[in-house]
Amino acid sequence: MTVYAIIGGTGLTTLDGLTIKAALHIDTPFGAPSAAVLKGDYAGREVLFLARHGHPHRIPSHQVNYRANLWALREAGATAIIAVNAVGGIHAAMGTGHFCLPHQIIDYTHGREQTFFEGELDHVTHVDFSHPYDASLRRKLADALQAEGAEFSSHGVYGCTQGPRLETVAEIARMERDGCDLVGMTGMPEAVLARELVLPYACLSLVVNPAAGKSKALITMAEIERALEEGMGTVKAVLAWVLAG
Ligand code: HPA
Numbered sequence: 001m002t003v004y005a006i007i008g009g010t011g012l013t014t015l016d017g018l019t020i021k022a023a024l025h026i027d028t029p030f031g032a033p034s035a036a037v038l039k040g041d042y043a044g045r046e047v048l049f050l051a052r053h054g055h056p057h058r059i060p061s062h063q064v065n066y067r068a069n070l071w072a073l074r075e076a077g078a079t080a081i082i083a084v085n086a087v088g089g090i091h092a093a094m095g096t097g098h099f100c101l102p103h104q105i106i107d108y109t110h111g112r113e114q115t116f117f118e119g120e121l122d123h124v125t126h127v128d129f130s131h132p133y134d135a136s137l138r139r140k141l142a143d144a145l146q147a148e149g150a151e152f153s154s155h156g157v158y159g160c161t162q163g164p165r166l167e168t169v170a171e172i173a174r175m176e177r178d179g180c181d182l183v184g185m186t187g188m189p190e191a192v193l194a195r196e197l198v199l200p201y202a203c204l205s206l207v208v209n210p211a212a213g214k215s216k217a218l219i220t221m222a223e224i225e226r227a228l229e230e231g232m233g234t235v236k237a238v239l240a241w242v243l244a245g
Helices: 066-075 135-147 169-178 190-196 221-244
Strands: 004-008 019-024 037-042 045-051 080-089 104-107 157-160 182-184 201-210
Touching: 004 066, 004 221, 037 221, 045 066, 045 221, 066 190, 080 135, 080 190, 080 221, 135 201, 135 221, 182 201, 190 201, 201 221
Parallel strands: 004 045, 004 080, 080 201, 104 157, 157 182
Antiparallel strands: 019 037, 037 045, 080 182
């Protein structure tokens, strides 16, 4: 049976309703993960939970130890990963409060440790990453979003920026020309590290603001926090739906 791990992003540092049975402090060859991996029951099913930015929320996207996080989840027994990510909306369909299950990603980050395959190697490995997200996991999430009556897109291209600053209007315009529908700071290298560990991985994105230049107003933390608060109820219900299935 699949053991799901949920990586909670901004707005999902804890998972209410999770009956915690163990807090696993896992040391990895790549250092410490963002927080203890919580093992517990959610929606009647054993699940693992990790707060990507730590608990409390204190590690910015560019300083998350993605390798330690993925390694620790696999050590804890995860066989599939659902990542929850707050994003900015680029495509007109991606208004605040909209959900998206990206099917592709473009990586604009730099300087992040993005592979397990380095150091003293016996051979060079190139993993296939043509389709970064697991189709069957995305289908389950789509069914759950549908069941919850959420407004969502079952496809989208996630552009991952370095942060922690938000983008300029010109950067978003370039990303739009590149085909990006969403912008976030945490999609990579998380997705590729899951692939290197052969863990099916999907991303449940919640749009929390229009990307730079996509509205007349400047982007404020207050609007992002409001959207997160409004959207997290649906995120939790969607996760419960998938786990109960
Ligand atoms: N840009 C990058 N990352 C984000 C944004 C954004 O506008 N909103 C939430 N995460």
